Amino acid sequence: MVFVDIFIIIGVTLVMGVAAYVKGIIGFGSSLIAIPLISAFLLPPSDTRAIVVTINLMLNLYLFIRADTFNMDGIKTFIPLIASVLVASILGGFFLGSFDNQAFNVVLGSLLIVTALNKLLNLSISIQHPKRYFIPVGLLGGALNTLVGAGSVPVLIFLGFTNLNKEDFRTTIILFLLVLNIGSLSSFMLNQVYDYRLLAVALIIMPVLLIVSQLGIRSKESINDALFQKLVSIFILIIGINTIFQLI
Numbered sequence: 001m002v003f004v005d006i007f008i009i010i011g012v013t014l015v016m017g018v019a020a021y022v023k024g025i026i027g028f029g030s031s032l033i034a035i036p037l038i039s040a041f042l043l044p045p046s047d048t049r050a051i052v053v054t055i056n057l058m059l060n061l062y063l064f065i066r067a068d069t070f071n072m073d074g075i076k077t078f079i080p081l082i083a084s085v086l087v088a089s090i091l092g093g094f095f096l097g098s099f100d101n102q103a104f105n106v107v108l109g110s111l112l113i114v115t116a117l118n119k120l121l122n123l124s125i126s127i128q129h130p131k132r133y134f135i136p137v138g139l140l141g142g143a144l145n146t147l148v149g150a151g152s153v154p155v156l157i158f159l160g161f162t163n164l165n166k167e168d169f170r171t172t173i174i175l176f177l178l179v180l181n182i183g184s185l186s187s188f189m190l191n192q193v194y195d196y197r198l199l200a201v202a203l204i205i206m207p208v209l210l211i212v213s214q215l216g217i218r219s220k221e222s223i224n225d226a227l228f229q230k231l232v233s234i235f236i237l238i239i240g241i242n243t244i245f246q247l248i
Contacts, residue, residue, distance in 0.1 A: 005197075011042045013205040016055060020209045024216020026229050031056065031150040032112055032236050036243045045104040046096075047195060049149030050188055054202040055209065057181035062210070063174045074165070078172045081134040081155070082179050088142025089151065089183030093191040099147050105243050108148045112240025115153055119233040123161075130162035146184040152177055 015037045016030075023030035031052055039048040075082075117123075127133065137158045145151025155176075159169055188194035241247070 008042055009201055009204060012038060012051065012201060013208055015042070016052075016205060016209055017212045020213040021216040021219075022232055024213040024218075025220050025223060026225065026232060028115075028153075028156070029232055029236065032115060032153065033232075033239070035149050036108060036112065036239045039104070039108075040243070045101050045148075046193060047198060049104075049147070050185075050194055051198040051202055052149040053145065053181050053184045053188070054198055055206065056177065057185055058202060058206050059209070060174060060178040060181055064178050067174055074169065075172050075175065077131075077164070078134070078169065078176065080131070081138045082172075082176055084135045084138030085142040085145075085151070085155070085176070086179050086183045088139040089146050089180055090142075090187045090190070092143040092146030092184070093187030093193070095143075095147065096187075096191055096193055104148060105246070107144070108150070109240045109242075109244030111144065111148065111150055111153060112236050112243060115157065116233045116237035116240060118157055119229060120237070125161040126163065127158070127161045130158070130164055133158070142180065142183060145180050146187050149184075151180060151184070 016034050019030040019034040022033060035048055035052055038052070039045045042048075043051065137155055141151040141153075141155040143151070144154060185194070
C-alpha cells in the first residue's frame with residue numbers, strides 16, 4: 001500500500017508538473033493535459049477530478065493572496081458569471097452518483113476536442129451582448145468543473161469570443177477561478193465523495209508545481225510560442241479522441 005501511494009504521488013507530480021510547465025509557457029492546458037492522463041493511468045475519474053480541483057484551488061488561493069489590487073468595477077461586471085458558476089459547481093455534486101466513468105470520458109473528451117479545434121483553427125467569433133449569456137455559461141462551467149474538473153475552459157473560450165474589456169476580466173480571473181474551485185470542492189465534501197488523502201498528496205506536490213510553473217514562464221522567450229501552441233493543441237486533440245473512443 002505504501003508503494004502504491006508513493007507511486008501515485010510520483011506519477012501525479014510528473015503529470016501535473018508537465019501540465020504546469022505547459023501552462024506557464026502558453027497560459028492554458030494544465031487541466032486538459034493532467035485530467036485525462038491521470039484518470040487513464042493513475043487514479044479513477046472521481047479521484048482525478050478531486051485532486052485537480054484541490055490543486056487548482058491551492059494555486060488560485062496562492063495567486064489571490066499575492067494579488068496587489070482588484071478592479072472593483074471590473075468585478076461588478078462579472079458578478080452574474082461568478083455567482084452562477086458557484087451555484088452550479090455546488091449543485092453539480094448531486095449528479096455525481098449518476099455520472100459514471102463512461103459519461104466522464106465522453107464529456108471530458110468532447111471538451112478536449114472543442115478546445116483543441118478552437119486553438120488549431122484560430123476561430124474568430126464575435127458574440128454580441130455577451131452579458132446576457134453570463135448565467136447559462138456560468139452554470140455550464142460550474143457543472144463541468146464539478147463533474148470533470150475543467151469547468152474554466154468553456155468560460156474562458158466564451159470570453160475570448162466577446163468584445164468585453166479583457167483587462168477587466170484579467171483583474172477578475174483569479175477571484176473567478178477561486179470561487180469556481182471552492183464550489184466544486186465544497187460539493188465533493190457535501191456529497192461525501194472526497195478522499196482526504198488527496199489533500200495530503202496536493203500539499204506535497206504543490207511546491208513543485210509552483211516552481212515548475214515559474215520555469216515555464218521563464219522559458220517563454222526561448223520557445224516559438226505559435227508552434228508550441230499548435231503542438232500542444234494537436235496533443236490535446238489526440239488525447240480527446242482517445243478519451244472518448246479508448247483507442248489506447
